Amino acid sequence: MNQLNSQSNNGNIPALECRNVSQTFMIKSGIFAEKQPLKAVEGVNLSVNRGEVIAIVGESGCGKTTLAKMLLGLLPPTTGEILLDGIPINSVSILDIARKVQPVFQDPYSSLNPRKTIKSIISLPLKVHNIGTEIEQKNRVEEYMRLVGLPNRLIHSYPNQLSGGQRQRVAIARALIMEPKIIVCDEPTSALDVSVQAHILNLLQDLRKKLNLTYAFISHDLAVVEHLADWVAVMYLGRLIEFGKATDVFRDPKHPYTQALLESVLTPDASLGLPEITLGRGLPNPLSPPSGCYFHPRCPKSSTECSEKSPLLKKEKNYSIECHLYN
Ligand code: SF4
Numbered sequence: 001m002n003q004l005n006s007q008s009n010n011g012n013i014p015a016l017e018c019r020n021v022s023q024t025f026m027i028k029s030g031i032f033a034e035k036q037p038l039k040a041v042e043g044v045n046l047s048v049n050r051g052e053v054i055a056i057v058g059e060s061g062c063g064k065t066t067l068a069k070m071l072l073g074l075l076p077p078t079t080g081e082i083l084l085d086g087i088p089i090n091s092v093s094i095l096d097i098a099r100k101v102q103p104v105f106q107d108p109y110s111s112l113n114p115r116k117t118i119k120s121i122i123s124l125p126l127k128v129h130n131i132g133t134e135i136e137q138k139n140r141v142e143e144y145m146r147l148v149g150l151p152n153r154l155i156h157s158y159p160n161q162l163s164g165g166q167r168q169r170v171a172i173a174r175a176l177i178m179e180p181k182i183i184v185c186d187e188p189t190s191a192l193d194v195s196v197q198a199h200i201l202n203l204l205q206d207l208r209k210k211l212n213l214t215y216a217f218i219s220h221d222l223a224v225v226e227h228l229a230d231w232v233a234v235m236y237l238g239r240l241i242e243f244g245k246a247t248d249v250f251r252d253p254k255h256p257y258t259q260a261l262l263e264s265v266l267t268p269d270a271s272l273g274l275p276e277i278t279l280g281r282g283l284p285n286p287l288s289p290p291s292g293c294y295f296h297p298r299c300p301k302s303s304t305e306c307s308e309k310s311p312l313l314k315k316e317k318n319y320s321i322e323c324h325l326y327n
Pocket of ligand 1: 255256294295296297299300301302303306311322324325
């Protein structure tokens with residue numbers, strides 16, 4: 001079981017907390033095959049305080065998007081519990097979840113209805129939850145357009161008339177209009193040009209300070225989260241294998257997988273993924289994960305023990321790791 005905690009010393013209730021959260025899907029690997037359990041997320045514990053940013057990083061298929069869906073209340077955990085401000089998410093109404101936590105997704109184009117104007121898109125959460133009159137909703141849309149740096153003249157435009165960066169600003173305004181405390185950002189810049197990415201990251205950083213927002217920032221790219229995150233949680237095949245303060249993890253990554261992720265950042269094109277030279281084969285099939293440490297078939301430091309025994313969690317204040325090298 002991973003045990004992570006980013007609570008600061010003030011003893012406040014965390015804004016967001018996962019307690020031993022797992023998600024198992026029953027899936028078929030072929031037409032005539034029996035259903036098998038696929039553990040998408042396994043025993044994740046983490047918490048983040050108000051105003052902090054936790055980056056959840058790992059390759060595609062590591063479980064981070066499934067975790068994001070659970071944080072948003074879109075998917076109940078198979079086991080374990082998610083708490084918003086100390087209250088179990090499954091005891092909160094949909095409206096209250098929407099008021100506390102909102103998503104910003106990867107591809108702003110596919111997450112915006114192409115047939116709706118920017119005003120309709122941003123005001124949709126207010127309409128769904130029946131908040132305010134038509135005039136009040138319009139005023140609020142204009143206010144949030146200003147907040148995210150969108151000119152008012154775009155209010156009657158359609159998504160295809162906007163640039164990628166502008167579309168992501170619309171998605172951010174829509175997420176903020178319910179005044180949530182927590183934003184779950186699932187790869188919010190990966191569909192954007194590199195030049196635009198920095199603007200969106202700066203905007204998210206500014207909004208965080210202005211509105212005291214908490215972010216759970218999901219990314220496959222450590223370079224993206226380096227300047228934004230207070231905490232980094234690294235996932236591999238559904239498990240959190242290293243967690244710590246962002247400054248510590250970036251300065252001195254200890255887990256061989258985190259080291260490889262950081263090396264991939266140093267390759268000319270980080271989107272190429274992990275450097276094959278270091279790690280060899282790709283992510284194992286999660287339907288039949290490797291014995292012992294899940295990372296051992298790819299790990300350059302693997303030993304016999306690694307293929308036979310799962311590493312225990314080593315936990316210190318504000319830091320944890322699952323690796324035999326540190327047990
Ligand atoms: Fe590598 Fe072994 Fe550590 Fe797993 S436990 S990361 S295989 S050294």
